[in-house]
Amino acid sequence: MTAMMLEGSEASDSELAARAKGGDREAFGTLVERHYAFVHRVAYRWCGRKADAEDIAQEVCARLGRAIRGYRDGGAFTTWLYAITLNAARDHARKCARETAGTAAFGVHVRVMGESAGEAEDPVEALWAAVRQLPDKQREAVTLVYGEGVSHAVAAGAMGISETTVSWHIHEAKKRLKVLMHQAGEV
Numbered sequence: 001m002t003a004m005m006l007e008g009s010e011a012s013d014s015e016l017a018a019r020a021k022g023g024d025r026e027a028f029g030t031l032v033e034r035h036y037a038f039v040h041r042v043a044y045r046w047c048g049r050k051a052d053a054e055d056i057a058q059e060v061c062a063r064l065g066r067a068i069r070g071y072r073d074g075g076a077f078t079t080w081l082y083a084i085t086l087n088a089a090r091d092h093a094r095k096c097a098r099e100t101a102g103t104a105a106f107g108v109h110v111r112v113m114g115e116s117a118g119e120a121e122d123p124v125e126a127l128w129a130a131v132r133q134l135p136d137k138q139r140e141a142v143t144l145v146y147g148e149g150v151s152h153a154v155a156a157g158a159m160g161i162s163e164t165t166v167s168w169h170i171h172e173a174k175k176r177l178k179v180l181m182h183q184a185g186e187v
Helices: 003-010 013-021 025-047 050-070 077-105 114-119 123-131 136-147 152-159 163-183
Strands: none
Touching: 013 025, 013 050, 013 077, 025 050, 025 077, 025 136, 050 077, 077 136, 077 152, 123 136, 123 163, 136 152, 136 163, 152 163
């Protein structure tokens, strides 16, 4: 292992981001490597499909390359990364909705159930499938607070809303999830 690689792996996210902003490709690569699993995990919890989560994670990596110059070292790098990941997930969902609408307009109603059908048998996956049915802000709040284990304050920063609004979204999500899980026979 070279001294530069060792230096990159021990550097903080802020240090790596500052170096990446200056064009240091190795620092950028270290940031991507360090946080790829996190990005993929958030994407998967958002969409519930491994293939889509991979697509979203790849999109985040591409966006990160363009957006790193705009990173401001005012908060945690992961908070900034949450926002980029959730935006990419929303964009992907809109794209999929457009494609689905286009397909339905032509009368093609083929749905491949292989991956999601096997995963939904797990009670935890059934809960996350119900979370994916929530409105976007509720889904984001639940994904960040319960999926990633962050505080309401950190979730508020990532979502660009107040901490009390995060709490309200969590409260509303719990009510909706109770109904959804009851309807699915999981409660």
